[in-house]
Amino acid sequence: MDEATIKSMAAELAKGLKTPEDLNQMTAIFKKFMIETALNTELSEHLGYE
Template identity: 55%
Template sequence: MDEKQLHALATELAKNLKTPEDLSQLSRFLKKLTVETAHYAELAAHLGHEKHQPKSGSNRFCRIKRSSGKLPCF
C-alpha cells in the first residue's frame, strides 16, 4: 500500500471521528488488528500452514499405530 492509499484511508476513517474517545477506540482497534495479523502470519510460518488449512505430511504431533494401541509422538 503506498502513501497515497494510506492517506485516502486515513481521511475516510477520520470522517467518522467526533470525540477523542472515538480516536482512541480506532487507535486501539488498529493496533489490535495489526498485532493479530502479525501473530497469525508468524504462527502460519512456524506451523507450515495457514489457520484451518490442511496440514502438511510432516507434522511434529502425530499418532503412531502400535500393537498396543495409538500412541502420541512428541
C-alpha cells in the same frame, strides 16, 4: 499497499471521528487488528501453512 492508499483510507475513516474517545477507540481497534494479524502470519509461517 502504497502510502497514498493508506493515507486516503485513513482520511476517509477520520471523517467519522468527533471526540478524543472516538480516536482512542479507533486506535485501539487498529492496534488489536495489527497485532493479531502479525501474530497469525508469524504462526502460519512458523508452522509452514503458507
